Amino acid sequence: MSLIDRLRRASFWPMLRKEFIQMRRDRFTLAMLIGIPAIQLALFGYAVQTEVRNVPTVVLDQSHTPQSRRLVDMMANTRNFRIIGTVTNREAVRNAIERGEAAAAIIVPPEFATDLKRGHTAQAQVIVDAADPLSSAAAISAAALTGARSGPELTGRSTPVVAPAVDVRVRPWYNPESRSSHYIVPGIIGILLTMTMVSITGAAIVRERERGTLEQLVVTPIGKTSLMLGKTIPFALVGYLQVTVILVLGKLLFDIPLRGNLVLLYLLIAPFVVASLGTGLFISAVTKTQVQAMQLSFFFIMPNILLSGFMFPRAAMPEPAQWVGAALPLTYFLTVMRGVLLKGVAMNDIWRDALILTGFAVVLVAMSVRKFSKTVE
C-alpha cells in the first residue's frame, strides 16, 4: 500500500474530524473559548488599572535648594507621585508611611546641591511602601528614571543622581508610563493559552475515559500518536485563534503597539502551546474524572497567574516564589511575548527564553506521552 494511501487511511483523520464536530456542538465551551479572550482583555485592560498613578508621597527636602526643588518637581511630573505634603524629619516620614497617609517619600539630603556642584554623585532617596508590589514597582521605576534624567538636567553632565533606595531593577524603557493595558496583553495571551491548553484539553481527554470511549478506542487499531494528535491539534488551533482575537482587540481597544515581527511571534507561541498541551495531557493521564482534572489544572494555573510575572513583577517577590516562577513555562513565555510584542526585539535577544520554552515543550510532552501511554494500556 502506498504511503499516500496509508496517510489517507490514518486513524488520525477521523479523530480530528470527530474532535471538530464535538467542539462545534459544544457551543457553550466554544463561546467561552472565543469569548473569554475578549472579556478578559476588557476586564484587565479597563477595570484592573494596575498602572500606578498618584502614589501619595511626602517630601523631606533637607537641601532647600533650587536643585532639590527641581528634582522633586520632576518626580511629581511623572504623575506616579502625588505630593501630599512636606515633612521636616525622618521620623515624620516613617509616621506618614506607617499611618498609610503616604505610600512613598522623596528624601533629599542636605549635601545634595553641594555634591552636585562638586561633581560627586548626589544622592537622593526614594522610600516606597512595598506592601503593594505593583505600586512599588511603578514608583521605583519612575524614581530611577527620573533620577537618571535629572542628572544631566541639574548638572549639565550625564551622571546618575538618584540611586534608588530599594534595589529593585525595573526595565522601564519600553513602557515608561507603566501603561498596564500594554503590559497586560501579552500576559492575557499567556494565561489564556495556559487555561485552554491545560484545563480544557485535560478535561476533554478525561471525558473519554469517564464515558468509556477511551477503552473503546484502545481496542481499535488507532495508534497512540493519532489519538494524542487528533485530540490536541484542535485545541492548538483554538489557542492560535484566541491569540489572534486578543491581538486584534488589543490593537483596536487599547492601541497596543505591535512592534515585533508577527511571524516570529506566532512561531514563538508554538513551543509554549506544545508545553501546555503536554501539561494538559499529563493531567488527563493522572486523573480519573473531569472534576479531578479541572481541580488539578486549577492548582496548576494559580501559581501561573501569581508567580509568572503576569500579575506581579517577579523582581518584587521573595526568592522561593521566584524559584517556583522559574519552573513555569509561562514565565519565559511572558518575557518572550513582552519582548517581541512591546519592544519589537528580534530572535537574538530572546533566544535563551525561547530555548528554555522549547526545552519545557520537549520534556513535558515526553513525560506525558509516557504517562498517557501507560494509562491507556
Add this chain to the structure above:
Amino acid sequence: MTSLPQAPAPGPAVVTRRLRKTFGHLVAVESLDLEITRGEVFGLLGPNGSGKTTTIRMLTGLMQPTSGDATVVGFDVRRDSEAIRRNIGYMSQKFGLYEDLTIVENIRFYAGVYGLVGAERETRIVELMNELGLTERAGQLAGTLSGGWKQRLALACATAHRPAMVFLDEPTAGVDPAARRRFWEIIYMLASRGTTILVTTHYMDEAERCQRLGFLSRGHLIGLGTVQEVVEQFKLPSIEDVFIELQRRDEGAAA
C-alpha cells in the same frame, strides 16, 4: 495500515492455555483453558467478580495476562495485539459511544478509525444502518437514544470493519425485552455469516441462546459445554439453578 482486516489465521477463534491474571494477591483468572470454534456463539457466565470481564480484557488486548498463553483469531495476545485489534470488535457495558455525535457520525468515526475511507466507508455505513435498523434515526444524537438503540449503534460501531470475532461484555444490561430479542436476532445474523461471538450475560434466557457456555467462578472455569451438558454436569434442573448454586458456593467460600 491496511483497510481490510488482515486475513485472520485459520484454526479456532480463541485458544487459551493456562491463562492467568492476578492483581496483587487477588487471582482474577486462574489457569483458564478454553477453546472457541469459528462461527460459534459462546456465552461466558458467572457471578460478578468471577473473572468474565478480566478474561475479555485479556483477549481483546486491553490487559496483559500475568502468565499463560492465548490466541485470538490465530494471533497471539502478547505479540500480535495490533493484528487482533484489526480483526475483532468489542462492545463494552458502557457502549463507548460519543453522545454528542449523531448515529451516522459515530459509525463514520469508528469506520474511519478502522481504516475505511471514501466511498468504501460510506457504502459500509449505509449497509450497517440498514441491517441494524438505524437509518430512520441517522441524524439523532447518540445521547438522546434509548438503551436498545444505543446497544444496536454500539454493535454497528464495533462491527464496522466486518471483524472475524466480536466480544460483547454484558451487552443487554438495562435494555427492554423487545430490544434484547431484536439484538439477539442481529447476533445470530452475524454468526450465520461466520462471525464468532463471545458474550457475557446475567440473563438466563440469553445464556440458553448460546451454542456453548463457560461458567466462571472466582476465576476458575468450572463448567463448559452446551446448555444441556452443563445442566447435566451439575445435576440441576436448569441453567438458572446452576447459576444460583454457583453464586451460593462463591459466597460461601468468601464468607
